[in-house]
Every structure is written in structure tokens, then in C-alpha cells.
Amino acid sequence: MILMTNDWKNKGCIDTPLPAGIDVKAEIRRLCSEKNAVIMAHYYTEADIQEIADFVGDSLALAQKAATTDADVIVMCGVHFMGETAKILCPGKTVIVPDLNATCSLAESCPADKFADFVKAHPDHKVISYVNTTAATKAVTDVVVTSSNAKQIVDSFPKEQKLIFGPDRNLGAYLNSITGRQMLLWDGACHVHERFSVEKLIELKKQHPEAKVLVHPECKGAVVKLADEVGSTAALLNYSAQSTATEFIVVTESGILYEMQKRSPQKTFIPLPPEEGTSPCNECQYMRMITLRKVYNSLQHLAPTIEVPADVATAAVKSIDRMLEISAKLGL
Numbered sequence: 001m002i003l004m005t006n007d008w009k010n011k012g013c014i015d016t017p018l019p020a021g022i023d024v025k026a027e028i029r030r031l032c033s034e035k036n037a038v039i040m041a042h043y044y045t046e047a048d049i050q051e052i053a054d055f056v057g058d059s060l061a062l063a064q065k066a067a068t069t070d071a072d073v074i075v076m077c078g079v080h081f082m083g084e085t086a087k088i089l090c091p092g093k094t095v096i097v098p099d100l101n102a103t104c105s106l107a108e109s110c111p112a113d114k115f116a117d118f119v120k121a122h123p124d125h126k127v128i129s130y131v132n133t134t135a136a137t138k139a140v141t142d143v144v145v146t147s148s149n150a151k152q153i154v155d156s157f158p159k160e161q162k163l164i165f166g167p168d169r170n171l172g173a174y175l176n177s178i179t180g181r182q183m184l185l186w187d188g189a190c191h192v193h194e195r196f197s198v199e200k201l202i203e204l205k206k207q208h209p210e211a212k213v214l215v216h217p218e219c220k221g222a223v224v225k226l227a228d229e230v231g232s233t234a235a236l237l238n239y240s241a242q243s244t245a246t247e248f249i250v251v252t253e254s255g256i257l258y259e260m261q262k263r264s265p266q267k268t269f270i271p272l273p274p275e276e277g278t279s280p281c282n283e284c285q286y287m288r289m290i291t292l293r294k295v296y297n298s299l300q301h302l303a304p305t306i307e308v309p310a311d312v313a314t315a316a317v318k319s320i321d322r323m324l325e326i327s328a329k330l331g332l
Contacts, residue, residue: 008303008304009304012100012101012304013098013099013100013101013289013294013298014298014300014301014303014304015291015293015294015297016293016297017293018293024292024293024296025048025052025292027296028292028295029052031296031299031300032054032299035072035299035302036071036072036073037071037072037074037299038055038069038073038074039052039053039054039295040053040054040055040056040066040074040076040077041053041055041056041077041290042056042057042062042077042078042082042255043056043058043233043237043253043255043258043259044078044253044255044284044287045077045255045287045290046255046287046288046291047258048292049077049290049291049292049295050255050258050259052292053077056259057234058147058148058232058233058234059082059085059131059132059146059147059148060149060234060323060327060332061234062076062085063085063131063146063320063323064324064327066085066086066089066090067089067324069090069093071093072093073094073095073096073299074090074094074095074096075295075299076095076096076097076306077098077290077295078097078102079097079102079103079107079286079287080097080100080103080104080107080306081107081131081132081133081134083095083096083306084134084135084306085131085138085320086306087306087307087308088135088308088316088317089317089320091308091313094305095306096298096302096303096304096305096306097290097306098290098294098297098298098304099289099290099294099304100304100306101286101289102287102289102290104132104190105189105190105192106130106132106133106167106168106188106189106190106218107133107137107167109189110133110137110166110167110186110188112139112140115137115186116140118164118186122162122184125162125184126143126157126161126162126163126164127140127141127143128142128143128144128145128150128153128163128164128165128166129144129165129167129319130144130145130147130150130167131144131146131323132168133166133167135313135316136312136316137166137167138315138316138320139316140315141316141319142319142322143319143326144320144323145323146232146323147171147216147217147218147232147233147235148231148232148234148235149323149327149332150171151178151179152326152327152330153327154175154179154181154183156326162184163183163184164183164184164186165184165185165186166185166186166188167186167187167188168186168188168189168190168218169186169188169189170189170190170193170194170217170219170221170224171217171218172185172186173185174221174224174230175217191284192218192252192282192283193216193218193252193253195274195275195276196219196274196275196282197223198220198222198223199275200272200273200274200275201249201251201272202226204249204270204272208270210245210247211245211247211268211270212228212229212243212248212249213227213228213229213249214227214228214229214231214240214250214252215227215229215230215251215252216230216231216232216233216236216251217232218252223251227251236250237256237260237263240263240264240267240269241263241264246266246267246268247267247268247270248260248267248269248270250269250270250272251272252282253282253284254271254282254283255284255287257269257271257281
């Protein structure tokens with residue numbers, strides 16, 4: 001056990017083989033009960049991860065759930081920044097991400113030290129950061145947003161207030177277009193949503209002319225303009241469930257297809273392939289690092305744990321709390 005605990009600090013995960021003949025899903029549930037643990041999963045994780053989760057949601061919902069859970073252990077099945085957010089909100093709880101190597105390309109595109117310099121160079125600006133950032137970046141932020149609440153939070157600032165938005169240039173440009181703002185944008189992007197192209201979308205639309213096009217605002221502006229609906233993962237899910245349409249082209253990470261099909265089994269969901277390559281789906285390689293085996297091992301050993309330095313957490317929690325307060329006030 002001691003060797004195993006030390007080993008994950010080098011590897012970032014515990015990925016030892018499962019015991020022969022084990023019913024891994026049943027064992028995961030048993031361990032959750034035994035250790036008062038809750039499993040939270042993002043919509044972009046694999047279907048079998050979403051199946052065993054206690055709660056599945058987008059980044060806003062996961063943060064809201066983490067802030068109110070009475071579990072002693074949170075197993076965050078998502079990428080690293082999601083675990084950091086949970087730990088900042090719940091410093092007294094054990095927070096686990098089953099593979100610490102599951103980073104986020106968008107968060108990585110915004111190094112905290114460089115972003116801090118950017119902020120210092122514009123002292124008259126308030127700082128809005130997308131939740132897809134490291135704790136250290138959140139620490140130099142006035143308020144965090146998700147794609148579910150970004151427009152409403154941007155609108156909550158006086159029109160004359162100058163704003164910085166980071167790190168996603170595509171989401172920032174989209175917000176500027178729908179709010180009439182001229183926010184100063186950090187030049188970052190998500191590697192998954194950057195891979196979608198207008199050409200592929202037009203080609204697929206020709207094959208499915210009646211399909212509604214659902215687009216996440218992290219996509220390039222030219223792709224967003226072709227959408228019937230633009231929104232967060234939760235918004236796209238709700239639209240697809242409530243729409244009278246029966247066919248949809250989905251322009252976001254393909255993990256969302258599981259929940260879409262679950263809610264609307266009679267409908268057809270067609271993932272837009274990436275611009276390059278032969279894969280029919282556009283997947284986040286980091287989300288795919290979270291596996292049932294790693295979840296099982298993480299519950300067995302209560303590792304790998306997320307730790308956030310106290311000074312960073314103290315600064316970062318202010319921007320997260322403000323997001324949650326504004327969201328609650330607006331009923332989001």
C-alpha cells in the first residue's frame with residue numbers, strides 16, 4: 001500500500017490491473033458507500049464513467065454540486081482544473097482525479113505567470129476567466145465563468161467597465177459579438193473545438209439537410225455562425241431534448257452523445273469529425289484518460305489527490321464564489 005501510494009506521485013495515477021473476475025462497477029459502488037465518496041463526471045467522459053457516476057454535469061453544475069456535497073471524498077472524473085475547483089471549494093474534503101495527467105489544453109494555453117503579467121499591464125480592467133484555467137490563473141481573476149453563465153456574468157458588469165477575458169479567444173469573441181462588448185482577449189483555445197472546420201460542417205450538412213446544428217462557443221467564429229443553437233454542454237443537451245427536430249449534427253466533444261442519446265433515444269445524433277484524420281468523432285484525449293480501472297484504484301487507495309497551495313486557494317476561491325453567487329442570483 002505504501003509503495004502504491006508513493007508510486008502515483010511519479011506516474012500521476014494508479015493503473016494496476018483489476019483483480020480477476022471482479023465486477024468493477026459493483027465494486028466501485030461498494031467502495032463509494034464504504035468511504036462516503038461521491039463520483040462526479042463531466043459530460044465529455046466515456047459512457048461507462050458517466051454510467052457509474054453519482055452526478056454528471058457541465059463545469060458549472062460540477063462546481064455547484066461540489067460546493068454542497070456532504071460526501072467526505074469527491075472523485076472528480078474530468079480534467080485537472082475540475083479537481084482543483086472542487087478542492088478550492090471543499091478544502092476539508094479529499095478530492096481525487098483518477099489521473100492527474102488529464103490536463104486541459106485550454107488551461108495549458110494560459111500560463112498563470114504570463115496571464116498575471118497581462119493583467120498587470122491593464123490595471124483599469126476587471127478580469128473574467130473561463131473555468132477552464134488553473135487555480136493559479138483563477139487567483140488573478142475577479143470572477144470565473146462557464147459557458148453556461150458567461151453572457152449573464154459579462155452583462156452584470158457596467159457597460160463602461162473595461163474587461164479582460166481569458167483564456168479562450170473563440171468564446172471571448174463570441175461573447176463580444178452577443179454582448180456588444182470589446183473585451184480584451186487572451187489568445188488561448190481548446191484543441192478539441194479548434195479542430196472543427198466549416199468545410200467538414202458544410203459537407204455533413206449536405207448529407208443531413210434536415211439536421212439541426214448544435215455548436216459549442218469554444219469553436220471558431222466561422223463554425224459558430226453555421227449553428228442553429230450555440231451553447232454550453234448543458235444548453236445543447238436541453239435544446240436537443242426539447243426540440244421537435246429528430247436529427248442533430250453535434251459540434252462539440254463526442255462524450256456528450258451518451259447523455260443526448262439517453263435523453264432522446266428516438267433521435268439521431270451525428271458527431272462532426274475533426275478537420276484532419278479519419279476518426280468519425282472529435283474526442284478529448286485527456287478526458288479519455290479517466291477509466292473505470294483508474295476510478296476503482298483511486299477509491300481503493302484514496303489517491304491521486306488534488307492539493308492546492310493555501311495562498312493560491314485563498315485568492316482563487318473569491319473568483320469562484322463570485323461566479324456561484326451571481327449564478328444563484330440569476331437562477332442559473
